[in-house]
Amino acid sequence: MDTISDLYESRADLPKYRAVAQAVETAVRQGRMTPGDRLPPVRDLAWRLGITPGTVARAYTILTDQGLAVAEVGRGTFIADPAIKPRALLPDPPWSVEATETEMRISLAAPKLPDCGQVQLVRDAFARLAEHPAQRLLNYPSRSAFRPAREAALTWLSDTPMGAVEQEDLILSHGGQNGIGLVMQAVLRGPRPVVLVEDLSYPGFRRAADLLRAVVVPVPMDEHGLIPEALDAIAARHDAQLLCTSPEVHNPTSIVTPAYRREAIAEVARRRGFHVLEDDCYRIGARVGIGYRALLPEQGWLVASFSKAITPALRIGFVVAPQGARADLRRVAEHGFFGLAQPLADLAADVLSRPDLPRVLAAVREEYTRYVRVAVNQLGGHDLRWREDVPFLWLTLPAGWRAAQFVRAAEAAGVQLRAADDFAPRDGNAPHAVRIAVNAQVPLAAFEDAVGRIRALLENPPEGIAV
Missing domain, CATH: 3.90.1150.10 (Aspartate Aminotransferase, domain 1)
Known part of the structure; x- marks a missing residue:
């Protein structure tokens, strides 16, 4: 720490974060720090230099982006071995690197995943994909060719209680948002169908409904989620065809809908005859309650993806149809875009099957x-x-x-x-x-x-x- 502090003081003409970064660079060049040396904890160095922890953190990010340092989750930041090729830069920085130190901007508008090894899983999967037979990269995809991906997806969803399910009940979509649109296309009928959503809800529900010229009607909610009595009255008044809800992780409040409330909502759906789309895309922890597909075997749909747990870059989602509706779902996907690209489906199957x-x-x-x-x-x-x-x-x-x-x-x-x-x-x-x-x-x-x-x-x- 003394070395960095001494070199930092000699760079008073620079922005503070660059002065810290250059102090470390100089220490390495002069041999005063060598590969494997651990940089001081951010807070300790910030206190020593009289600057904010965010300033030191930004300097460390510059050093890791340049390949001069490497950050290891749970261990700290270390001087990198120059023989090891530095990690590629993120194309979309999580903060604005053009900003000055006093106006550094950090986006907390949408979750951003840490890389805990999933990037390497994807890279390895791409390498194996390149070895596939030529015919698999020349022909249109077929239903049978997608079977390994569907089976891998069901394994991924195995902790989701959704009743009796077969791999033919599932299709792969271009992310969760595409999956929501596919369900709406399979369910909605008439010139102005009605879609119900929670009073506060994921904006993608409304966007998908708008594309299909559907009317979106909000339903009041409390600290446990949708209020069944309000849902019953609104569904009857508007002759609703579909309810979109997120009982496991409500976006944006993180509310979990308890079991008794889910059962009451399912009873309303049975009585009024509308379908229920459960969006389970935000869950990364253990499942809390039963799914609407299990509660409503002929009316419950599930949409999930691995965007929040593995990566959103691949745009891979999953849609599970209720009993008797798999043909409707498959027709919408095949008529709309002929299904997912075969290499992308193979990539999903590979990643989801990795023992790591x-x-x-x-x-x-x-x-x-x-x-x-x-x-x-x-x-x-x-x-x-x-x-x-x-x-x-x-x-x-x-x-x-x-x-x-x-x-x-x-x-x-x-x-x-x-x-x-x-x-x-x-x-x-x-x-x-x-x-x-x-x-x-x-x-x-x-x-x-x-x-x-x-x-x-x-x-x-x-x-x-x-x-």
Whole structure:
């Protein structure tokens, strides 16, 4: 630490984060630090130099991007061996690298996955894919050729209680959003069908419905999810055909719908005759309750993906049809895009079948948990809803703040958030709340610094805000 401190002091003309990075570079060049040497913990070095942890974290990110240092999850950051090829840079930086130190921006608008080994799994799968027979890369895909991918997907979903299911009941989609659209195409009938959604819900439900000229009607919810009595009345009034819901991880609040409430909702669906689409894309932890496909064998649909647990880059999702509806689902997929590309299906089957996958998924969950705990430690004194295995937190703002206003203030402080308005119906009343996503692609100290800026806004509102 003394070496970095001495070299840092001689670079007072540079931005602080660059002064730290150049101090380490010089120490390596002069032989005062060698491959394998551990860089000081971010907080320790920040305290020694009298700067913020976020500034040191940014310097360490520059060093790892240049290949001069390597960060190891749970161990720290080390001087890299120059003989080892540095990791490729992320094409979409999790923060704005063009910003100055005082205006460094970190996006907490959408979750960003840590790399806990899944990138290597995907790379290895691509290498094996290149060895496939030529005919598999020359012909249109067939139903039988997709069987290994469907079976691997069912294994991936084996902890989801969804009743009797066969691999023919499942298709692969281009991510969860595409899967939602496919279900709507298979279910909705008539010129202006009605789709029900939670009062606060994933915006993709509304977007998919808009494309099909469907009317979206919100249903009131409480701390346990949808209110069955309100659902019953609204479904009857509007002759609803489909309900879209997220009982395991409600986006954006992280609410879990308890078993008794799911059963009451399923009873309403049976009585009123509408289908239920369960979106299970955000779950990365253990399943909590029974699925709507099990509760409603002829009306329950499941949409899932591995975007939140493995990678969103491949755009691979899964749709499971209820009993008697597999032909409708298959027809929509085949008529719409002839099914997933065969190499992509083979890639999914390969990744989902790797023996290392459970270990990687456990590491992803553990890493997310570290970030969530940091956020809770910072914001636990406020009205915060969170779960350790969910990559976002829901913050209800104190009196005086408006969600849109708070998001603008956070943006000015260098942190991007999503307001409750993004999850509310266009003509509805959104609560004064924000969703804080976990960005696990920035160092933990940088994430903590960003959450600290949020806390500072909550505790020091600007003039004109009455609290």
